Amino acid sequence: MTTGVRRRMGVEERRQQLIGVALELFSARSPDEVSIDEIAAAAGISRPLVYHYFPGKQSLYEAALRRAADELAGRFIEPREGPLGARLLRVMRRYFDFVEEHGPGFSALMRGGPAVGSTTTNAMIDEVRQAAYEQILAHLGVRRPPARLALVVRSWVSLAESTALIWLDGRRIPRTELELQLVHDFAALCAVSAAYDEEMAGILSGVLTDEPAEGPFGDLVGRLMTLAPALVGTVPSQRRP
Template structure:
């Protein structure tokens, strides 16, 4: 009896390849899984997760739908794993050597952060805005881990002996502000990326200065911080901009009146 020719779906990749074409190396189990994650992450970076299907992932990976399901139980699982990998990469971008002026270090950090936001926009935007049907406790945990890493890195850069509750609130509030501001920028592109990068760093300097105005101990630490800053750095440029405001007609007089009123109390 003639042997049965196996259907195409049952054949190996090499058996399905036309005669004369150089066979591709078969991927190992780990390699195939990593390939699917990489392909999925790329798709989720281009489109919101709800707009990406298992069929899209399979097609982009040059694989079959059943093969994707062999490695992942569904789209949510591959989305969470892709997000976890992206989250690890993003958390790593907050790491910076404790060398040089603080604002210059943060400027480099925010440059890497905005690079990431720019290249992974739609998927992260949908999640952080709370509008993604793919959001879950797993994805939320990933974002929380990134925020924690950012928080710890900023505190390391401040190098305060005992960060007060006010300082910790300031850092957390700035991280939240950086998220909101960068995601709004992602949708509007109303300013150049370099301008936003500088703005976010200067907003941190301002927030820290306001906190120091209420905490004498932090104010002493802030003196060392400003001493290390350079005139052409983010903080130096901020101080020049603020000093320039005093040239606005009536503003210096108004500020002087407020300051005199406080001194008289």
């Protein structure tokens, strides 16, 4: 009869294990509800050993957020091939995969948990937003965005974030519908901005040139066309002096 021997982990390996365990627990429940004792038990080590690697729950929470933030930022990385609408839809699917897998943790990160007010935590959130912003600009092929485009992209990133947070509270709208709606929202924001700015109009025209009728942007045009008769009837005619 042989007796199993627990393998001794190295320092970095143990740290990464604790971060993984903490992220899993924080993803299932609000970080405020997770204790160091639970983390230790899930990792199969003693409470004092957790403190050997991390000074306290907040430092462990921030380490878990660092891993989550890196993963979330990575969801915006997409090969720059094919129509933009299809690319954005794949990005939104991966984004909501993360939101669904790490609901409470995602909510705590964006709304504030035990590390609320932490400069480190706020910086990580900003890094995710900046990574998303830069990826979208890269998909548009724009290195130096005009002011209106920068506003559109940052507004859309914030919209995706707030939409995901609201969706988590009850999930009353089918996730697939929201993913497509957010892609439509991006096109709509660009279109409204294009109505005010020739440079934005040129960018939007370039995007739409490569969009197939059956793609997400084509779908939006089709939906708007069905609404057009009703909308025309509600728009007051312009009176000339």
